[in-house]
Amino acid sequence: MISISKNSQFRSNWSVKLVFNIHLHSKDINILYLIQRFFGVGNITLHDDAAHFSVIKLTDLACIINHFDNYPLKTQKHADFLLFKLAFDLVNNKEHLTHEGLRKLVSIRAPLNKGLPERLKIAFPDITPMLRPEVTEPNLIANSSEVKHWIAGFVSGEGSFIIKQSKSKTHKLGVSTSLNFLVVQNIRDVNLLKSFVQFLGCGQYSINEKSGIITYSVSKFSDIANIIIPLFEEYPILGVKAKDFEDFKEVSALIKSKDHLTHEGLNKIILYKSRMNSNRLE
Secondary structure, eight states: OEEEEEOTTSTTSEEEEEOEEEEEEGGGHHHHHHHHHHHTOOEEEEETTEEEEEEOSHHHHHHHHHHHHHSOOSSTHHHHHHHHHHHHHHHHTTGGGSHHHHHHHHHHHTTSTTOOOHHHHHHSTTOOOOOOOOOOOOOOOTTOHHHHHHHHHHHHHHEEEEEEEEEOTTSTTSEEEEEEEEEEEEGGGHHHHHHHHHHHTOOEEEEETTTTEEEEEEOOHHHIIIIIHHHHHHSOOOSTHHHHHHHHHHHHHHHHTTGGGSHHHHHHHHHHHHTSGGGOOO
């Protein structure tokens, strides 16, 4: 993030702050502590049900930038990183303290994330936004352990393990049970989720043009049991979502053994489903 705000204490009347931030639910604050320990920089704050890991000091941001130079982001957020890096170099060289440098910084800020806020558009009406960098298409190399670790981390933040139950006249107990593994992203990362199909060898993707969302999903039970679950057993999910995965796996075992067709098995599934995802307390 590049924060540019009015401040009369500065000669330019504007203050500039660069921020690297990871925002998670407070239930996953331990992941942020692990990240803080890994980088050796930054602060963690907690507000209601939101936990933030933030890095603001320029010397600390240099550590973050060095990391993502060596281990590039695979989503379109890499373009935001490249813009952020330009802003870092400008601020580190104190160019933002000049009128020309400030305007250049606003130009860099314009294509970043969701674009310029209205107050900056009014204050800098004649700014030409910098062109958003083009990033290379994601390359998920089959059987690469590095990519599998990356997928586990990505799914820890962006994936969902879903247990679906619905009324069914063809089932003895009147209820059908199915499993669904989902990853949802902005449509700008369509090529990334398309590559999931090829890399994992299962699932499909769908695009909702109206909402600008692309979804990768795996619902075929044999694919979930033989591909998805073994993958995350070998390359573990982190955080609270790891508990969702364990419940998901337990239900998979019940379905595989046909126990979901019994009253006892169905009641177990209802219990697992009731405590997963947004219903999980800890």
